[in-house]
Amino acid sequence: EGQSIPSIEGLTLHSTNEKSKFAGCYPSLNPVDIYREHISEKLAEVTSIDPQLIYTKLAWTSTLDKGDLNLPVAALQIKGKKPQDLAVELAEKFPESDLVEKPTTFGVHLQFFFKPGPLTKTVISRILENKTTYGTNGNLGLRDPSDPSKGQKKVIVEFSSPNIAKPFHAGHLRSTIIGGFIANLFTITGWEVIKMNYLGDWGKQYGLLANGFERYGSEEALQKDPINHLFDVYVKINKDMAEQEAPIKELRETIKQKKEKNEDVSAEEAELQKLVDASDDEKARRYFKSMEDGDPEALALWKRFRDLSIEKYKQTYARLNIDFDVYSGESQVLPESLQKAYETMEKSGVSEKSEGAVIVDFTKHKFKKLGKAIVVRKDGTPLYLTRDIGAIVERHEKYQFDKMIYVVAAQQDLHLAQLFKVTELMGYKDIADKCQHINFGMVRGMSTRKGTVKFLDDILRDVADKMHEVMKRNEDKYVQVDDPLATADTLGITAVMVQDMSGKRINGYDFNLEAMTSFEGDTGPYLQYAHARLSSIIRKAEINAEDLPKADLSLLTEQHAIDLARYLAQWPDVVINTTKTLEPTTVLTYLFRMTHMLSSSYDILRIVGREENVALARMALYASARQVLYNGMKLLGLNPVQRM
Numbered sequence: 153e154g155q156s157i158p159s160i161e162g163l164t165l166h167s168t169n170e171k172s173k174f175a176g177c178y179p180s181l182n183p184v185d186i187y188r189e190h191i192s193e194k195l196a197e198v199t200s201i202d203p204q205l206i207y208t209k210l211a212w213t214s215t216l217d218k219g220d221l222n223l224p225v226a227a228l229q230i231k232g233k234k235p236q237d238l239a240v241e242l243a244e245k246f247p248e249s250d251l252v253e254k255p256t257t258f259g260v261h262l263q264f265f266f267k268p269g270p271l272t273k274t275v276i277s278r279i280l281e282n283k284t285t286y287g288t289n290g291n292l293g294l295r296d297p298s299d300p301s302k303g304q305k306k307v308i309v310e311f312s313s314p315n316i317a318k319p320f321h322a323g324h325l326r327s328t329i330i331g332g333f334i335a336n337l338f339t340i341t342g343w344e345v346i347k348m349n350y351l352g353d354w355g356k357q358y359g360l361l362a363n364g365f366e367r368y369g370s371e372e373a374l375q376k377d378p379i380n381h382l383f384d385v386y387v388k389i390n391k392d393m394a395e396q397e398a399p400i401k402e403l404r405e406t407i408k409q410k411k412e413k414n415e416d417v418s419a420e421e422a423e424l425q426k427l428v429d430a431s432d433d434e435k436a437r438r439y440f441k442s443m444e445d446g447d448p449e450a451l452a453l454w455k456r457f458r459d460l461s462i463e464k465y466k467q468t469y470a471r472l473n474i475d476f477d478v479y480s481g482e483s484q485v486l487p488e489s490l491q492k493a494y495e496t497m498e499k500s501g502v503s504e505k506s507e508g509a510v511i512v513d514f515t516k517h518k519f520k521k522l523g524k525a526i527v528v529r530k531d532g533t534p535l536y537l538t539r540d541i542g543a544i545v546e547r548h549e550k551y552q553f554d555k556m557i558y559v560v561a562a563q564q565d566l567h568l569a570q571l572f573k574v575t576e577l578m579g580y581k582d583i584a585d586k587c588q589h590i591n592f593g594m595v596r597g598m599s600t601r602k603g604t605v606k607f608l609d610d611i612l613r614d615v616a617d618k619m620h621e622v623m624k625r626n627e628d629k630y631v632q633v634d635d636p637l638a639t640a641d642t643l644g645i646t647a648v649m650v651q652d653m654s655g656k657r658i659n660g661y662d663f664n665l666e667a668m669t670s671f672e673g674d675t676g677p678y679l680q681y682a683h684a685r686l687s688s689i690i691r692k693a694e695i696n697a698e699d700l701p702k703a704d705l706s707l708l709t710e711q712h713a714i715d716l717a718r719y720l721a722q723w724p725d726v727v728i729n730t731t732k733t734l735e736p737t738t739v740l741t742y743l744f745r746m747t748h749m750l751s752s753s754y755d756i757l758r759i760v761g762r763e764e765n766v767a768l769a770r771m772a773l774y775a776s777a778r779q780v781l782y783n784g785m786k787l788l789g790l791n792p793v794q795r796m
């Protein structure tokens with residue numbers, strides 16, 4: 153049997169060495185695979201069709217009324233027969249089976265319905281046995297699924313990536329939520345995952361910040377709340393800088409006018425030089441230059457800002473069940489990597505000199521849409537893009553990844569397209585091909601009720617407050633909650649995350665406090681409520697967990713029970729499908745549909761007052777549903793609550 157490797161908190165990886173003659177078929181992981189195998193073999197027996205072909209064409213269905221598996225007959229590519237007629241013929245030929253009903257035809261499709269008895273039995277007992285491993289599949293991420301000793305494939309997921317001393321904006325929030333989910337998804341499908349945070353932590357603004365700290369900083373405030381304090385300092389020094397700009401601009405204008413009239417400007421120029429030299433902008437430039445030159449004192453201060461900020465970020469990420477393996481950042485790209493990038497770009501003819509700077513002109517390389525990009529400024533310094541070019545090659549050398557995912561807002565589509573294209577043109581097509589940009593649309597109107605939105609903590613606190621208010625509206629329930637504030641906090645985080653993951657990534661959405669904290673509709677609180685309700689049913693029934701596997705599942709004869717079991721059977725396939733879409737909504741849509749089925753079942757599949765065996769069987773069904781809901785929520789990065 154398969155081994156279990158601990159993976160993301162709350163979920164365990166399931167992997168198995170079992171061999172099927174069909175590739176990617178693991179009946180012990182995925183109950184539907186039992187049926188795929190069975191149908192392929194049965195149908196092949198009575199026709200001359202290759203069972204392998206049938207196996208690969210058997211598709212899962214989106215709704216249960218379309219059957220449990222669907223075979224689009226045309227995909228079998230059998231010559232000389234109309235697909236419609238072939239469907240009828242195959243349906244007639246399909247032999248009697250213990251597992252599936254006779255297939256029904258639907259136009260050019262064959263629909264297979266699983267027989268209820270064996271299905272409920274298999275699915276429920278498997279879920280109760282596999283628990284947190286149900287739906288995970290440790291074989292997908294293996295280099296060679298038939299030989300685990302060859303190791304796992306490696307993926308770097310780069311996400312969140314905020315900028316130190318600047319607000320953590322909605323783009324960072326989405327990147328954090330979606331990136332955390334993608335990291336989980338790869339982990340539970342058996343990949344080795346490196347979670348990387350690429351901080352914006354380098355550039356002239358950190359020179360400005362250092363000088364600002366000298367003027368406005370407080371050691372105490374820095375220790376207490378580095379993120380907010382550094383931001384305050386940054387805002388203040390920016391204001392100073394802006395004020396200094398006006399007279400400089402004025403003087404420049406005067407000089408220009410005087411020059412036009414051929415008047416003497418030496419006095420003004422001396423004055424201008426003095427103003428510029430004394431300006432915070434120039435001081436910032438000089439300070440940053442000293443950082444670039446490796447001045448230990450300058451670097452020590454900057455490093456303290458960085459370290460303290462990271463420490464604080466870590467606490468906030470922990471609230472979202474996220475931790476990073478690597479805090480990299482713009483500052484961490486090695487000078488050698490940049491040097492190498494310059495040389496390779498020049499040698500391969502990708503870059504060219506232009507007015508003292510170095511640029512890449514994509515239009516010349518037949519990529520009109522990518523325009524032109526500067527890679528080295530006139531003063532010889534690299535840019536955001538340049539550091540990414542250095543980093544991509546450096547990371548490949550260091551980690552030897554099989555795949556790298558950048559979770560960054562769609563606003564940076566051009567940036568990432570340029571990055572991947574330069575990488576390719578430089579001669580690293582192999583690296584470029586392993587990289588993928590996972591983009592997403594904008595969140596509109598994210599602000600706290602106090603107005604300003606600055607940091608993730610502010611947002612989470614605000615949503616938790618709101619959640620607490622909503623909970624208090626139902627006083628009966630409220631008094632039963634053990635720790636209402638902690639629950640409000642968890643529900644609030646769930647609310648934010650579920651709203652974010654509800655639609656397709658590329659769609660933006662309105663940050664709507666009212667809607668996301670409601671218990672009605674497909675919201676985070678609703679999902680938590682569904683989990684808490686199941687937990688409470690299980691708790692109240694006082695049935696021993698050890699007795700559940702003994703349940704006589706043949707007593708589950710109601711259509712509601714059967715449909716629920718059929719739907720629970722799909723969970724492993726949903727996970728596999730999600731590895732293709734990389735969309736959290738694939739999971740969320742499934743979970744909401746499942747919870748809707750549940751809520752319409754409670755009245756019919758009662759437990760209280762039922763005959764003991766019936767109660768036990770229904771309990772086993774509910775316990776399985778709770779397990780799948782739990783596994784799905786964990787995959788999304790949520791903390792399922794027991795009570796609320």
Ligand code: ARG
Nearest residue numbers: 313314315350351352540560
């Ligand atoms: N720090 C950047 C920003 O806030 C995002 C970094 C994205 N990642 C990258 N490799 N460029 O816009």
